[in-house]
Amino acid sequence: MSMLKKLVAILAVLSGATALSGCVATHSGQLLISSEVAGKGVYYVEQSASDKRNLAAIIAERMQARGLNAKAGPDPVPNADYVVTYVDKWAWDMRMYLLDLRxxxxxxxxxxxxxFGDxxxxxLAAMGKTYADVIDVALGELFKK
Amino acid sequence: MNVRRLLRPVTRLGALAAIVLLGGCAVGNRYDYSGSLTSLPVSGTGNLALSVVDARPYILSGEKKPDFIGLQRGGFGNPFDVRTASGRPMADEMRDAIAKALHNQGYTVVGATDPAPRKLELRIAEWKTDAMMHFVLHWDMTLSVYDDHGALLAKSSGSGTEEQGAGFQSHNAQSAASYFEMKFTQLARDESVRRALSAAPK
Known part of the structure; x- marks a missing residue:
């Protein structure tokens, strides 16, 4: 019977670890220019070829909300100092959710x-979050002071 | 009926599950650095000698093989080595990536001992990834530019620890390659390095 108890204990630890690992969000980012230089830049957000949700427009809008001169669209901005690109990874868990945005x-x-900002x-961590929320987090990592 | 006998299949299944949980996706992971760089903030023409020196203490001591990149941990934190995709030394894959990018920027990249007006050397004191719930990178690198007599013209260094969310092998491999692009570019952006490389005699 002690063997059964051990088995139950191991299973309990495993399910605990699984439950705890379900709600994880991690962010990272780095900027090689000063925030002063970044603040004066002109940005063109280039749409990812695989993106059907037009995240480029939302990224540009969220950058504008931070006071940055950012534009998205089919035509590149001729006087842009920086090009903004992104990789969006999606997963399915009863609905499609944004697993990772870089x-x-x-x-x-x-x-x-x-x-970069990631x-x-x-x-679980993505539940209730909009695309703009995730974009804000990634931009916050990119432009953190 | 004997309880021990009854539990035997359960124990076997448990052992099998433990092997999968402990090893699972953690075994045999490989990352590729050879295509990690596309462009650099330096440009020029003419020959440029290039070398990447792997000076990681556990490589120099022979504790780990030169294709060692870092660790992928299993379900209980048990470590498994991550190696290069090609099976070649990590420094060789990184040299390939830098050479391709320098070629794109106009240089003719030659071997470390070939005659060239400038030599670029990347010395890796630390580059080790460690992935489980998080993807962690420990790094310490120095980029140096020498003239054709071996005199040091410019040097830029950086080190630290980076952390982000971990995923499956392909996600972690991409994170590793992206961090290499970021860290090498950070060193190459140094004003003295850019000046020394752009002022190379043709």
Missing amino acids: IELRDAKDRSIVG SSQTS
């Missing part, structure tokens, strides 16, 4: 990377 900032002259969230 926003990258690239120098418009040579396309070298200047910064927001990853599991299904």
